Amino acid sequence: MAYSNAHAPSAPELPESFGHQLNEEGRYSYAYPHGASGQSNQKFGSSGMFPPETHPDIVRSFESADRDRSGFLDESELRQALSFSGYDGISHRTIRVLVFIYKSPADSLLRLGPKEYVELWNCLAQWRAKFDRHDRDKSGTMSSLELRDAFYQLGYMIPSSVLQLIISNFDDGTGKTVDLCFDTFLECGMIVKGLTEKFKEKDPGYTGYATLSYDVFMSMVIPFVASYD
């Protein structure tokens, strides 16, 4: 579905440095170097209050969507909150992945507190800006071939073999690449980010290798695949 620029988020611009998380080790191509967003959920701890100087629009969108005043957003409330913020038509599948990635590790439920929501919001602002920069004709779509540039500019050092696989997933089966709407661009990027962070949890020494049991492997991967849509 095309994204309507008429409802573009009204939050302040992010600092130029934000989102530049290029891998300086060069040892291998992690999407994020350690110390970057990979651990960002820990940075704030779990849920609680909004971080100081949170933009009022962000607080407003959270509070308007938190219908049961639980202090958390479940998936449907998050979808609503993001729609208040101008992110329309994000699929259930993408929302599920977003919650899975941004939820507090300490929370057994699939929901976001204020601090996790702000993290997600900031990330979306980055991705939105990147998408718009690549959507040169303002059609609300970008070519899947532009994914590579967009990922690299977002600090995703994805091996070209993997990038090829991702891009091939977005052709129509005849090899003809299709245009991506913001939702698909976001889902794709979040999956790369999420899988990379899962892998890094199993590779604390950043060797580029992890030994996984079958159960662990399946548990790492399943949340990113088959899902209610």
Add this chain to the structure above:
Amino acid sequence: MAYSNAHAPSAPELPESFGHQLNEEGRYSYAYPHGASGQSNQKFGSSGMFPPETHPDIVRSFESADRDRSGFLDESELRQALSFSGYDGISHRTIRVLVFIYKSPADSLLRLGPKEYVELWNCLAQWRAKFDRHDRDKSGTMSSLELRDAFYQLGYMIPSSVLQLIISNFDDGTGKTVDLCFDTFLECGMIVKGLTEKFKEKDPGYTGYATLSYDVFMSMVIPFVASYD
């Protein structure tokens, strides 16, 4: 989408033993023991001709869908062939996963030859029969809670932690489980089957553990996630 029993496949019943591939090692819960469907693509070798005694309906559906007479079915031709066979409304995402799992390993293209098509067809017949057995009210859907029974009866010895994750992927975000149409049931099962076989390729000694590089891990998983839909 609901499956119409009016177009039920007309191929002969499969032998009782077919699909009973329970793990006799008990060492850990692989969805398939070695020697079972995991290696089944090798059994026939790649594409070529139909295996002896292939049911004429299967041959007919292949030949009717192979519009360019290439001797292979690409994704859109496969979708057509399966629709001729009574499998209506299988999503692009599921078709992509089916081709990825059943294509000849020797073929760099995403397409199926006659032999791979027969293998897929036989597998679908099993899954269809299992689905119908669980769709007690003939509504065209089954409860996601019944996935466990269905998987076990298909020989999928899935760790309950993993099964829980799969089932939670099919609730509507509020914890309320939803009914699955055949397409979703199939997609879910094929993802488990496919990921398990990928893992087994990296664990030839069947130890239950595999050491993976980041690139290999991503390449194993990406084809099952973000995809044109």
